[in-house]
Amino acid sequence: MTDRFDSAAAERRWQDRWDAQRTFEADSASDRPKAYVLEMFPYPSGRIHMGHVRNYTMGDVLARYKRMQGFEVLHPMGWDAFGMPAENAAMERKVHPGAWTRENIATMRAQLKRLGFALDWSRELATCEPDYYGHEQALFLDLYDAGLVFRKESEVNWDPVDMTVLANEQVIDGKGWRSGAPVERKKLSQWFFRITDFAEELLDGLGDLDRWPDKVRLMQENWIGKSVGMQFDFALDETVGGADKVTVFTTRPDTIFGASFVAVAADHPLAQAVAKDNPEAAAFIDKVKQGGTSAAEIETAEKEGYNTGIGAVHPFDAAWKLPVFIANFVLMDYGTGAVFGVPGHDQRDFEFATKYGLPIQRVVAPSADEADKPIEGEADTEAGVAVNSRFLDGMDTDAAKAEVIARAEKDGWGEAKTTWRLRDWGVSRQRYWGTPIPIVHCDKCGPQPVPKDQLPIVLPEDVSFDIPGNPLDRHAQWQVTTCPKCDGAARRETDTLDTFVDSSWYYIRFASQPDDRPFDAAEANKWLPVGQYIGGVEHAILHLLYARFIARALSKHTGLEAPEPFAGLFTQGMVTHETYKSLDGRWLSPEELGVGTDGEMVERATGAAVERGRVEKMSKSKRNVVDPDPMIARYGADAVRWFMLSDSPPERDLEWSEAGIEGANRFVQRVWKLAQAERGAAGVDKALDVKRHQAIAAVTSAIEGLQFNKAVAALYELVSAIEKAAASATRDEAIDTLVRLVAPMAPHLAEEAHAVRGGAGLVAEAAWPVHDPAKLVAEEAVIVVQVNGKLRDKMSVARGTAKDAVEAQALALDKIQALLEGKPPRKVIVVPDRLVNIVA
């Protein structure tokens, strides 16, 4: 009689044992090879959701697998604990952000522990604690000393009612998401990290990240946005606001003879100067500024301009003057905020020129004899040969570009120039719940860095959120300090750091956590870079780019040797679930549903019909969230983990379903039943042994390739084969192998099975099975026999049978004889041990 697997008891037993034996604590001094497995640490929002469970289960499988392979594994966990939700909770529920956050951390830590993850909890950190952010302040000062921190005026979204700065995603249709008040643009002095200093390196570095998804590399490449071209001046035929020239940037200097206008952005100094005593221009600028900033509005906005009446002198022809427009499609924050328009070869310029009746001249053609080919309907943006371009005529596009740049540089009116889309990283946040920026403002000495021995600068606890705005700003004593330079009265910086700063170095702190400095480089170097980093695609750009930047900066200015922090990156899919809607459009949770008299789904409370919605990402608003805790209680942690890995490929979405978790539970029970099988039968089962070796090979390569769904399938096959096999020594061995192969995925089950089968020690520390390539195939090979590529028959031959013999045997088959009707085959292809194809 076999028992059902008691998941609750097993979870308690083995989690306690792992804890007591410190099984998963990483030893930096170990001489085993090191493996660093990391999942993106969670924001402590309140409770763990299925997305976390999936993410951390994948990392856990890898960490446990690596440990069984003999690696010293670092697999830590922490909390991305600063950020706005804590302040929102403070305002709504009158709880202190710290109390709210720490309570959430306690809840979520307990939830994670219930899943039995092989985490080194001794290295747990929370970014909201002074023993983390104090070190971050030290790093800030290091970057400051390295010249990578600076201060400048920058515009922010300002909510005049809440008196607060808003992130872009908090601005909805130009209004604050909470107050609903129209958002203003406000200039504030803010701190920046000079990430643009590293633009070229960050771009080049992508080339080495061969274990990153191409998609993410491409997104970063686009974000960095390198464009190579030239910058040059157009002289103006009058002086406006003290300026007698306008500087433009272009990637197509070869089209300079196709220019028919110059355009500047609405907030370009030249435009501002013109507007000063020109109400018409001022009105146009206002109109442009009011234009929507949403993607949809930009897409549909028509190209519009205001002709200033100023003339710009063509650099190659003093007599040639181009009209200068203020145009709505020119952006101040890209290039120089001014362009020259070539309607023949740029689509925007084409539309603009068409609207304002400006000349459209072809200056690039597919070949030199197509100089007169008209430009019709749209601009021709292809490279080719310069035409109608005086001294450039006949040159290919690249040569023409080089020629223009060479002449400009020689004559001093322009130069080769590369511009970037990437902006410097604004790190100031006018918020309370973040890392205080370690700067002191002195009226006499200006902003001064705080000496390191005064760190950490701790956030004051006595703050209130009754009044809108940043509580640090109105805290009476906290700001008051003395200038480190002149000892005079001074005020602390009340801005805090962007939480992306917190997450851009936490993986280093995990690897090494001395008390007196952010990290010990020698120790960190033992672990870094992270071998496998796992998280959601939503962090493909910002978090990963910032972390790469910080790692590079630290590699340059400290002893850290990991310019690329994450050698391998994997972005997993979401966890989705069915949704339901009432006929009047309210989202319904599964608990609100019942079955009506006719068997149809109805809303339990009202008996009204229910519409089955799309399968969507689990979210509170759509009421389709499945909480992990009750699932663990009901099915056990192993079944939940198993389901997270089965079915869908890890990079795609996984649909949570009742049937799926039931299936996972069935698997757990099947393995448990096998584990209890009587040991000691004699005899060899060759077929089962082949299966065993195949399973080892399949599971191993699947885990290596992060294809957990394939590992799962291979394990199902092994279990089925064992179930069908009669008792034998081979079968005992196969069960032992199964227990180890399943251990990274269902660790409690594996430990329990290992113990009940008399195994010594922990399976978590047992060796990973190794397959024998010679035993991967059966002695008999099944040969497929095709006629004209169509499967007609199969036959079994000894592996390695010679081609001639196989061919003869195939031709002798009754079915084949019948199909050939006595005619000799025209050709026979034999693939040894696989197939015979007869061409009739």
Add this chain to the structure above:
RNA sequence: GCGGACGUGGCGGAAUGGUAGACGCUGCCGACUUAAAAUCGGCUUCCCGCGAGGGAGUGCGGGUUCAAGUCCCGCCGUCCGCACCA
């Protein structure tokens, strides 16, 4: 608009150019049971056929090959990212 990914049964998905649909889910049939649950066995791409068997089939249209889900060319569709980037 630019860039990328994807398209295979009722569903999730497998397939170094070599048996398409592994494995799971669902559904159906059967065994065990007084009965149910659980468990076990079988079937489950579609069409024709009682059956043996035959035919079709991987979004659509072409091509390469003894052989194409897989490679090439051209379409269609879905999803994602970026977006007036000069």
